[in-house]
Amino acid sequence: MPPVKYQRGEMVMGRWPGSSLYYEVKVLGFDSKSESYTVIYKDGTELELMEQDIKSTAGFLSRSRSRSRSPGRRRSGSRSPSRTTRGSSRKSTALGAYFWLLFLPAWVLFMILQGDLEDPSLVNAPPPLPSLDSLWDYQSFGFVVLWIVFQALLYILPVGKLSEGMPLRTGERLKYRTNGFFALMVTALAVAIAVHEGVDLTYVYNNFLQLAVAAFLISVLLSCYCYGHSRNANSEQLALGGNSGNVAYDFFKGRELNPRIKNFDLKFFCEMRPGLIGWCLINFAMAVTEMKLHNLDSPSCSMILVNLFQLLYVLDGLWNEEAILTTMDLMHDGFGFMLAFGDLVWVPFTYTLQAFYLVNHPNPLSPPAAAAIVLLKLIGFYIFRKSNSEKNTFRKNPSDSKLSCMRTIPTATGKSLLTSGWWGVVRHPNYLGDLIMALSWSLPCGFSHILPWYYMIYFIILLVHRESRDMSECKRKYGSAWDEYCQTVPYRIIPWVY
Numbered sequence: 001m002p003p004v005k006y007q008r009g010e011m012v013m014g015r016w017p018g019s020s021l022y023y024e025v026k027v028l029g030f031d032s033k034s035e036s037y038t039v040i041y042k043d044g045t046e047l048e049l050m051e052q053d054i055k056s057t058a059g060f061l062s063r064s065r066s067r068s069r070s071p072g073r074r075r076s077g078s079r080s081p082s083r084t085t086r087g088s089s090r091k092s093t094a095l096g097a098y099f100w101l102l103f104l105p106a107w108v109l110f111m112i113l114q115g116d117l118e119d120p121s122l123v124n125a126p127p128p129l130p131s132l133d134s135l136w137d138y139q140s141f142g143f144v145v146l147w148i149v150f151q152a153l154l155y156i157l158p159v160g161k162l163s164e165g166m167p168l169r170t171g172e173r174l175k176y177r178t179n180g181f182f183a184l185m186v187t188a189l190a191v192a193i194a195v196h197e198g199v200d201l202t203y204v205y206n207n208f209l210q211l212a213v214a215a216f217l218i219s220v221l222l223s224c225y226c227y228g229h230s231r232n233a234n235s236e237q238l239a240l241g242g243n244s245g246n247v248a249y250d251f252f253k254g255r256e257l258n259p260r261i262k263n264f265d266l267k268f269f270c271e272m273r274p275g276l277i278g279w280c281l282i283n284f285a286m287a288v289t290e291m292k293l294h295n296l297d298s299p300s301c302s303m304i305l306v307n308l309f310q311l312l313y314v315l316d317g318l319w320n321e322e323a324i325l326t327t328m329d330l331m332h333d334g335f336g337f338m339l340a341f342g343d344l345v346w347v348p349f350t351y352t353l354q355a356f357y358l359v360n361h362p363n364p365l366s367p368p369a370a371a372a373i374v375l376l377k378l379i380g381f382y383i384f385r386k387s388n389s390e391k392n393t394f395r396k397n398p399s400d401s402k403l404s405c406m407r408t409i410p411t412a413t414g415k416s417l418l419t420s421g422w423w424g425v426v427r428h429p430n431y432l433g434d435l436i437m438a439l440s441w442s443l444p445c446g447f448s449h450i451l452p453w454y455y456m457i458y459f460i461i462l463l464v465h466r467e468s469r470d471m472s473e474c475k476r477k478y479g480s481a482w483d484e485y486c487q488t489v490p491y492r493i494i495p496w497v498y
């Protein structure tokens with residue numbers, strides 16, 4: 001056996017995988033079987049490196065001093081060592097951010113205006129633009145602020161469990177008040193009382209655009225606040241992806257991983273409360289509007305299905321609120337415009353488009369068609385729930401007795417990867433279940449227009465992109481163990497297809 005060149009605890013220069021950049025790392029150990037060193041970077045990333053990817057610090061520094069930044073502080077897009085490539089990739093990253101900052105709000109505006117048309121066919125696109133002053137309404141803004149404050153009050157109530165998040169780079173675990181289900185129940189009660197007292201929910205349908213504009217303004221203010229807040233954050237509190245140094249890009253992606261006002265976690269709150277619960281309230285308001293507009297005694301079958309399916313999705317998310325703590329957004333993404341806008345505008349005002357569409361575009365369903373759609377929803381829900389629960393239980397306690405018969409692959413980080421159960425079928429079984437459910441949400445709206453299929457199309461793009469992002473992230477984290485997992489489980493989302 002060759003002698004071990006670098007000793008445990010020694011500071012050396014480690015090559016960042018896939019690049020020719022070297023950073024200062026600490027040697028944690030040597031595995032004689034794979035002949036690789038486990039090293040830890042300054043930002044807490046642990047990787048396995050071969051000897052040829054390591055250089056002694058003394059020899060290296062004399063040659064190049066300037067390359068010793070930790071990867072966490074690297075400019076994004078700087079994987080290539082060449083200056084010109086770095087410059088141009090930073091420029092395109094910034095351009096991309098400007099594009100999304102303009103495109104996303106414009107897209108929501110387009111969808112709402114298009115959905116409002118009597119015939120929302122693409123041949124009638126683009127819809128006429130409303131006047132600027134008709135977009136702003138004090139009352140709508142007031143309602144949105146009230147809604148968020150109400151949800152924030154429910155969130156801080158000392159009711160429900162205090163759950164621990166995944167360990168941060170510092171090893172610290174943040175605490176989260178997981179009382180989302182309670183918040184939904186109290187909100188449902190408050191809405192029931194309001195309707196009983198004569199509050200007219202058709203207001204939501206009639207002022208849908210103004211409410212969306214108000215939520216958009218709040219998301220912009222919130223993103224600005226978070227960007228400012230991140231200026232006081234230390235490097236360990238910053239997300240790995242949102243610190244390129246380019247203002248537009250960092251504003252969009254979010255610099256700080258877990259911005260908090262005392263114990264109030266802005267990312268967790270926004271992702272799980274105002275938008276998600278607002279989605280159910282808006283759907284319900286659409287059902288009420290449909291009844292009023294068409295003089296119905298009850299909402300149409302399609303409207304009931306869309307309402308119940310999406311309500312089940314939100315109920316499930318809030319019931320298993322703790323599981324969000326092991327998702328990519330909570331563990332890795334910064335909180336910036338993308339998530340603030342996504343949570344406060346995108347979710348409540350575009351995920352409700354099917355219900356919004358059905359108000360003026362009824363689609364009668366035969367009982368067998370309705371039964372088939374319900375069955376599809378249940379299959380999707382089963383796969384989604386089982387796979388998310390398997391992963392969450394495993395991440396919380398890998399030796400949980402419920403998982404004793406599961407096969408796993410160990411990784412250098414100490415975490416293992418599940419290779420049986422749903423995670424042995426495809427690499428993202430939770431996405432598969434989610435996509436089947438998305439299909440069941442669009443089917444009740446029929447095939448006359450593409451608008452109610454928008455969610456399905458968007459969701460395929462989102463999840464395919466998320467999957468490849470997660471793949472690179474896992475490859476970075478787990479190295480060869482991830483390759484082994486990919487060989488064992490060759491399909492990404494759909495068995496034998498993709």
Ligand SMILES: NC(=O)C1=CN([C@@H]2O[C@H](COP(=O)(O)OP(=O)(O)OC[C@H]3O[C@@H](n4cnc5c(N)ncnc54)[C@H](OP(=O)(O)O)[C@@H]3O)[C@@H](O)[C@H]2O)C=CC1
Pocket residue numbers: 326327328329384388391394395415416417418419423427428430431434462466470473474
């Ligand atoms: N309705 C909507 O708009 C959206 C819904 N979603 C849903 O949210 C849920 C969460 O999604 P998301 O955060 O994207 O991804 P996942 O919940 O799938 O989390 C991915 C992480 O899981 C861990 N992991 C991957 N493979 C394995 C394995 N074999 N064994 C154990 N752990 C593994 C890795 O993290 P690590 O190893 O570090 O623990 C990986 O980074 C999904 O159900 C998705 O469908 C997502 C986006 C939008």
Ligand SMILES: CC(C)CCC[C@@H](C)[C@H]1CC=C2C3=C(CC[C@@]21C)[C@@]1(C)CC[C@H](O)C(C)(C)[C@@H]1CC3
Pocket residue numbers: 104271272276313314316317318324327329338339341342343346347
């Ligand atoms: C604006 C962009 C184009 C896209 C923004 C994406 C966000 C809207 C989504 C990113 C991950 C999400 C999750 C849920 C809602 C949508 C966002 C915020 C989720 C809370 C929905 C309910 C589920 O049960 C869940 C698993 C808890 C979801 C977690 C991810």
